[in-house]
Amino acid sequence: MAKRRKVGNLMALAVLSALVQRPMHPYQMASVLREHGKDQNMKIKWGSLYTVVQNLEKHGLIEATESTRQGGRPERTVYGITEAGRVELTDWVRELLATPEQEQSRFTAALSVMAVLSPAESADLLAQRLTALEKGLAARRAALAEAAREVPRLFLVEEEYELAVADAEVGFVRGLLGELTSGTFPGLADWQVFSETGVVPPELAELMERGLHPQQP
Amino acid sequence: MAKRRKVGNLMALAVLSALVQRPMHPYQMASVLREHGKDQNMKIKWGSLYTVVQNLEKHGLIEATESTRQGGRPERTVYGITEAGRVELTDWVRELLATPEQEQSRFTAALSVMAVLSPAESADLLAQRLTALEKGLAARRAALAEAAREVPRLFLVEEEYELAVADAEVGFVRGLLGELTSGTFPGLADWQVFSETGVVPPELAELMERGLHPQQP
DNA sequence: ATGCGTATACTCGGGGACGAGTAATCAAGA
DNA sequence: TCTTGATTACTCGTCCCCGAGTATACGCAT
Numbered sequence: 001m002a003k004r005r006k007v008g009n010l011m012a013l014a015v016l017s018a019l020v021q022r023p024m025h026p027y028q029m030a031s032v033l034r035e036h037g038k039d040q041n042m043k044i045k046w047g048s049l050y051t052v053v054q055n056l057e058k059h060g061l062i063e064a065t066e067s068t069r070q071g072g073r074p075e076r077t078v079y080g081i082t083e084a085g086r087v088e089l090t091d092w093v094r095e096l097l098a099t100p101e102q103e104q105s106r107f108t109a110a111l112s113v114m115a116v117l118s119p120a121e122s123a124d125l126l127a128q129r130l131t132a133l134e135k136g137l138a139a140r141r142a143a144l145a146e147a148a149r150e151v152p153r154l155f156l157v158e159e160e161y162e163l164a165v166a167d168a169e170v171g172f173v174r175g176l177l178g179e180l181t182s183g184t185f186p187g188l189a190d191w192q193v194f195s196e197t198g199v200v201p202p203e204l205a206e207l208m209e210r211g212l213h214p215q216q217p
Numbered sequence: 218m219a220k221r222r223k224v225g226n227l228m229a230l231a232v233l234s235a236l237v238q239r240p241m242h243p244y245q246m247a248s249v250l251r252e253h254g255k256d257q258n259m260k261i262k263w264g265s266l267y268t269v270v271q272n273l274e275k276h277g278l279i280e281a282t283e284s285t286r287q288g289g290r291p292e293r294t295v296y297g298i299t300e301a302g303r304v305e306l307t308d309w310v311r312e313l314l315a316t317p318e319q320e321q322s323r324f325t326a327a328l329s330v331m332a333v334l335s336p337a338e339s340a341d342l343l344a345q346r347l348t349a350l351e352k353g354l355a356a357r358r359a360a361l362a363e364a365a366r367e368v369p370r371l372f373l374v375e376e377e378y379e380l381a382v383a384d385a386e387v388g389f390v391r392g393l394l395g396e397l398t399s400g401t402f403p404g405l406a407d408w409q410v411f412s413e414t415g416v417v418p419p420e421l422a423e424l425m426e427r428g429l430h431p432q433q434p
Numbered sequence: 435a436t437g438c439g440t441a442t443a444c445t446c447g448g449g450g451a452c453g454a455g456t457a458a459t460c461a462a463g464a
Numbered sequence: 465t466c467t468t469g470a471t472t473a474c475t476c477g478t479c480c481c482c483g484a485g486t487a488t489a490c491g492c493a494t
Contacts, residue, residue, distance in 0.1 A: 026474075243443080409467085
């Protein structure tokens with residue numbers, strides 16, 4: 001598992017999720033991501049963006065749909081997501097949601113594009129993650145307790161930290177999963193409708209346009 | 218702040234901390250790190266190790282002390298840390314401890330080499346981190362609450378996750394700091410002695426040799 | 435003694451990440 | 465109207481990461 005992706009950079013995930021909404025040219029992607037507050041969690045590196053877009057195209061996950069040039073500006077190529085790209089996106093999110101990893105930024109990324117899956121599947125994957133997480137946590141706790149009998153705290157402090165963070169993740173996932181399965185998660189109905197029919201609820205449609213996460217000055 | 222290091226890879230930090238104990242050749246460093254359980258937190262990439270060692274040497278943070286060849290084996294170059302290397306190590310740890318960053322693996326790395334600083338300085342730096350952490354957390358919480366009035370939970374879930382993790386970090390740092398300042402941290406006296414005189418307490422010395430963190434089979 | 439697996443000890447080359455640079459457009463103030 | 469600064473929209477080159485490959489030595493079983 002943890003299949004190697006054709007394009008491994010997490011920015012590729014963000015790009016794919018942006019292109020699901022509508023075709024864009026690279027700079028536009030960056031603006032959209034910035035508006036969605038993605039620049040907080042995942043710094044936008046300009047150099048990487050264009051490399052990533054290029055690689056996504058090379059692997060057929062996105063394709064150039066038109067290439068307009070206005071004025072003396074450099075030409076702008078608009079990219080759209082392909083069917084293969086959609087498959088890659090959902091498959092990737094599934095993996096990131098279900099399997100815990102050391103880098104927590106991968107889970108953050110997964111959560112930020114969870115909407116491309118159905119609520120039911122998300123809940124299912126989160127349950128898998130929770131199980132794996134709990135198992136791993138128990139094992140690490142046991143190993144730490146074992147080591148603590150010989151090794152002074154000073155040299156185990158980093159493992160304690162990781163366990164504390166892992167514990168918080170377990171708590172978060174459990175809470176989120178609870179809300180999803182009990183149906184108390186706000187907006188669950190809209191999400192459900194969207195995932196079945198692709199219809200964006202009206203009050204959301206207008207948000208999409210002007211961007212979530214207004215800039216704080 | 219967050220000065221750019223000559224060698225930015227976190228493995229460089231691990232290498233420096235290994236060489237503080239005694240000079241080694243690269244493969245030995247990897248073994249030592251593996252024995253210390255560093256391979257759990259920070260995967261050892263073979264390719265990187267040699268690049269990192271090379272770069273450290275280039276920048277004068279370590280230096281080749283001898284180069285033995287036995288049998289038909291490829292020649293092994295033994296490296297020792299330089300004075301500049303020591304300075305870089307402590308300075309780097311200071312920065313990593315005091316300033317919170319998005320990548321939690323950096324703090325893990327910092328904690329794992331915290332022993333190169335004195336307990337008092339560590340406590341001081343942790344206090345700085347705590348302050349920064351709390352300030353940032355409050356700001357992010359406020360921003361989230363603000364955004365939640367317009368944007369559905371579904372698109373804020375990743376920020377909730379990050380806040381949960383950040384909260385756990387605050388708790389951990391506060392706890393650790395408490396133990397350090399109140400003097401209840403086990404082994405504090407030994408650590409104090411070591412940082413003042415460089416003397417390793419006898420029961421530790423023998424641990425050093427055969428490696429902390431026994432392998433679990 | 436001979437093969438085979440495993441540990442030791444690296445090397446190398448492709449590819450990706452990313453900062454700094456570039457260059458045109460546009461709005462607004464002096 | 466001229467300049468200045470911000471915004472748009474990239475390009476380029478360097479540095480660095482890292483997986484896969486290589487090659488020898490050693491122990492152990494047959």
